[in-house]
Amino acid sequence: MRFIHAADIHLDSPLTGLSAYPDAPAQMLRSATRDAFTKLVNEAIDLQVDFVVIAGDLYDGGWKDHNTGIFFCREMGRLKKAGIRAYVKFGNHDAESEMTKKLVLPDNVYTFESRKAHTFVIDGLKVALHGRSFKDAATTENLAQTYPDPLPGMFNIGVLHTALGVHSTHANYAPCTIDELHAKGYQYWALGHVHEYQVWQGASTIVFPxxxxxxHIRETGPRGAVLVTADETGVQKVERLFVDVLRWHAVNVDAAPCNSMAEVVHAINKELEAVLASTPSGMPSAVRITISGKTPVHGELFGMEAQLRAEVLASAAALGADRLWIEKVKTATTASDEPDAIRARGDALADLQAFFEDAQGDPEFLASLKTDLMALVAKAPLELQNAVPYFRDIRNGELAKLVGGVRPGLMSQLARME
Structure with a gap:
């Protein structure tokens, strides 16, 4: 038999990070989660799988637009016509959703109740699916402990929404351990909640799809579900099914060998070409570019993020037209000139550096600087305040950090101008 295991659909959740830009693919950002889910249903029908498991977070929290639920029912109707059942566990985001409580789903959709763990049996396949939905979003009970023992002679699947105690970046809902799941005696654990693909093999096959x-940019790389092939002896194969319609990439560009902004842009172009080459034809990519390295061009880049982004946007338009979208351009370079080299010059530039070094430890100067700069911060538009990290340092009174951050770039730029 074969089944698809998916999780964390987050239907109609907005894609973030691109919508502020006038060149962003607005329609694609709005419909991406729906389009990916439609592709998943297409795969299920084309592959003629026996059933589909959704391990939580079908919806995206407190959405009240029933069009989201109507869309899901329509896609489940397509599965019903193909003779495919769907088994759905509600996760922490679903527990907050109005649709979870009110919509009547097609009769090929089986949802796990939240009061206690229970089992669905597919007699013809000798499959038993065990699960329990979240009643409350912040479910901190170990739900796995409440799951029933495996049914003898059956292929037992545990459907669970959990951080599994190994993902500090995810809320530790329904906490449990890998050893605990292996010990349960199920052949397969269909997990959800963690957005990264992971597999553990052992007494059970445990999978986050x-x-x-x-x-958003923290969810880079290919995304999708898994296709599981099994027989009476157990799991035979777990294959990834990629159904994403827009892919995020975090690209680092080493500016150490560069001697001008033009060379930096050329290096970025090469990385963008690599992104296009590694992405399926026709699929758009959203790219964050971080320029790093100890480089002689640090001074030229200092304060030039807007100009640099314009250069990169032009490059992306020439390379990819509708396939490349620049989420952000960040500069994280450091000056290649050492402070000792400038200090040894004994000229006005060395005097300026000495002033900066003294200023970092001068409380009176820093207090005066904060007073002057707060007038600028107060008048700046909100989007500028959010875009410039130094504004947060000014508000927090971390002026020594600001002076220390500005010094290398300014000194490098002045040295180049000289």
Whole structure:
């Protein structure tokens, strides 16, 4: 038999990070999670799988637009016509959703109740699916402990929404351990909640399929579900099914060999070409570019993020037209000139550096600087305040950090101008 295991659909969750840009693919950002789910249903029908398991977070929290639920029912109707059942466990985001409580789903959709763990049996396949939905979003009970013993002679699947105690970046809902799941005696654990693909083999096969569609720059790379092939002896194969419709990439560009902004842009172009080459034809990519390294061009880049982004946007338009979208361009370079080299010059530039070094430890100067700069911060528009990290340092009174951060770039730029 074969089944698809998916999780963390987050239907109609917005993709974030691109919508502020006038060149962003607005319609694609709005419909990406739906489009990915439609592709998943297409795969299920084309592959003629026996059933589909959704391990939580079908919806995206407190959404009240029933069009989201109507869309899900329509896609489940397509599965019903193909003779495919779906088994759905509600996770922490579903527990907050109005649709979870009110919509009547097609009769090929089986949902796990939240009062206690229970089992669905597919007699013809000798499959038993055990699960328990979240009643409350912040479910901190170990739900796995409440799951029933495996049914003899059956292929037992545990459907569980959990951080598994190994993912500090995810809320530790329904906590349990890998050893605990192996000890349960099920052949397969269909997990959800963690958005990264992971597999553990052993007494059981334990799988996080990841989410269907990356929604922001922290969810880079291919996304989708898994296709599981099994027989009476157990799991034979776990294959990834990629159904994402827009892919996020975090690209680091080493500016150490560069001697001008033009060379930096050329290096970025090469990385963008690599992104296009590694992405399926026709799939758009959202890219964050971080320029790093100890480089002589640090001074030229200092304060030039807007100009640099314009250069990169032009490059992306020439390379990829509708396939490349620049989420952000960040500079994280450091000056290649050492402070000792400038200090040894004994000229005005060395005097300026000495002033900066003294200023970092001068409380009176820093207090005066904060007073002057707060007038600028107070008048700056909100989007500028959010875009410039130094503004947060000014508000927090971390002026020594600001002076220390500005010094290398300014000194490098002045040295180049000289």
């Amino acid at each position: 990841g989410n269907l569609q990356g929604r």
